[in-house]
Amino acid sequence: MNEIIFIVSEPPEGGFAAEALGQAVFTVADSLEELNEMVRDAVICHFEEESRPKIIRLHFVREEVIAV
Numbered sequence: 001m002n003e004i005i006f007i008v009s010e011p012p013e014g015g016f017a018a019e020a021l022g023q024a025v026f027t028v029a030d031s032l033e034e035l036n037e038m039v040r041d042a043v044i045c046h047f048e049e050e051s052r053p054k055i056i057r058l059h060f061v062r063e064e065v066i067a068v
Helices: 032-046
Strands: 003-008 016-020 028-029 054-059
Touching: 003 032, 016 032, 028 032, 032 054
Parallel strands: 003 054
Antiparallel strands: 003 016, 016 028
16 A cells, blocks of 8 residues: 545544544544644554555545525
């Protein structure tokens, strides 16, 4: 695996939540800086060095509700 993609959302309680596609890797953080650190740490902990993805991609999903 060369790349892993995380879907990042903003939970109602605040901060950020990131969940990897196709892998059981999930983390939360209070800021974007912390999110980058937490995602990197989660990937390092989850994968052995020889199978660790070289690229971590964060895909931000934002939901907005507009009343009409």
